[in-house]
Amino acid sequence: MDTNTAAADALRATMIEKVRKMGFAQRPEVERVLRSTPRHEFVPEASPDDAYNPYQAVITHRFSDGASLSCASAPFVVAMMLDQLDVRHGNRILEIGAGTGYNASLLAELAGDASNVVTIDIDAEVTAQASRALTAAGYDGVRVFTGDGAAGVPEHAPYDRVIATVSPWDIPRAWWEQLAPGARLVAPLRWRGQSRGVAFTYTNGRLVCDSNELSGFVYLVGDDEGELSGPITHDEAIKLHWDRDQVVVPEALHGVLGEPRSTVWSGITVAGDEPYDGVWLRLTVTDPRVCRINAPADIPAEVCDPIQAGRSPVLVDGDSLAYLASRRRETGSAVRWELGAHGHGPAAVYLAEHFCAEVRAWSVHRDQRKPQLVVYPASTPDHDLHGTIIDKTHSRFVLTYDNGRRRDR
Structure with a gap:
């Protein structure tokens, strides 16, 4: 074994160890294929350290509009989705979003036959690159198509497993039609401004979720008619994102962030590494007003200070809003973060108090109850x-x- 191979093997082993500590690659077969597949060969432009960084996606191609990109997903995300997909030997698999070809190679190993895997991407440069990488790695049996992922690949249907590595707002009709009875579908779906990696089983004409994790991906090209967005500041720096069935009028909120801020704290705290995305998920069930506020990181905190720049839940009601916020709390040597809400507009206090009530209700079971x-x-x-x-x-x-x-x- 040469020095470079040994170094890559060591980095890959460390990657898997960290991914498993995060709670992913729990299926033995998923750990096996991650351990045996040389990820760095699919991202030759990245350093080995970057290729095997468990938290880092590797950008490989930027589309002509500059807004979208193709990448090798972060290893922990790859492991999470493969755990959810539960590929069995002999399964026929459709992948939406070819990326680097790395994920297709893992799917081929799990299925036991590269010809059982079909992958499609709308960008010809992406599919060409994926084909080259798959062939070089010995997976030339994978069927690579250039086309609209929303249409699937009907000529090789039905599929026992469908996985999307791009984020759709809806589940396209073609995907429904290409599922075999009992099939599993894994996709990073979007609703109410959030994105979640959801796993379904197709049974009795419906898709029943059995796994639901926070996730974020490049959007499925052409699948943007259902999610709307608009600025609420005159410089258009801060925007809202909402679904088409929600009543949100951005113009009614212009200037609202310049009005006095009303802040309410919930008394509920989280550690720095403790997830709180369940608050947003809960609100998608309990409150039809929840959507997303996008405030870039360079916006002054006195103007807008959400818990996460660019991606935080917000309640919108006419000319008022309240968004999730946090503040540092120290007890001895322990540091935690208290969740609360900043409100603006005539209904600021009501919305902020309501937000905190939802935080408290979520906290009873935290994310153990979705x-x-x-x-x-x-x-x-x-x-x-x-x-x-x-x-x-x-x-x-x-x-x-x-x-x-x-x-x-």
Whole structure:
């Protein structure tokens, strides 16, 4: 074994150790393929340290508009999605978003036959690069297509497993039609401004979620008709993002951040490495006003100070809003962060207090208790649905707590 190979093997072993400590690559077969596949060969422009950094995606191609990119997803995300997908030997697999070809090589190993894997990407440069990498690594049997991922690849359907490494706002009709009975679908879906890696089993004509994790990916090209956005500051620096079925009028909020701030603290704290995304997920079930506020990191805190720059939940009600915030709290040597809300506009106090009530309700079970998500075809009538309904173009998302009860408090 030469020195470079030994160094790559050591970096890969360290990567897997860290990924497993995060709670991913829990399936033995997923750990096995991550351990045996040389990720650095699919991202030759990256240093070995970057290629095997468990938290880092490696950008490999930027599209002509400069707004989107193709990359090798961070290893912990790859492991998370493969755990969710639960590939079995002999499965037929469709991958939406070819990337570098690395993920397709892992899928080929899991399926036991490279010809069982079909991958598609809309960008010809991306598919050409993925094909070259797959062939060089010995996976030339993987079928690589250039085309619209939303259309899938019907000529090789039906599929036992479908995985999207781009983020759709909806589940396209073609994906529904290309699923085999009992198939699993894993995709980073978007609703109410958030993005979550969701795993479904296709059963009785519907998709039943059994895994739901925070996730973020490049958007599926052309799948943007359902998510809207607009600035709420005159310089257009701060924006809201919401779904088309929500009533949000950005013009009504112009200047609202210049009005006095009303802040309410919840009394609920989290450690620096403790997730709080369940607050946002909960609000997608309990409050139809929740969406996303995007405030760049260079915006002064006195103007807008969300818990996470660019991606934080916000409640919008006419000419008022309140968004999730945090403050440092120290008890002896322990440092924690208290969750709260900053509100602006005539209903600022009400919205901030309501936000904190939702934080407290979430905190009872934290992320050990997530809502159930079931996705139905768009033609499903209302009387067959029970819970919070979010309508898309091709499907209807239904979220519930406690067997259909909308609220758990």
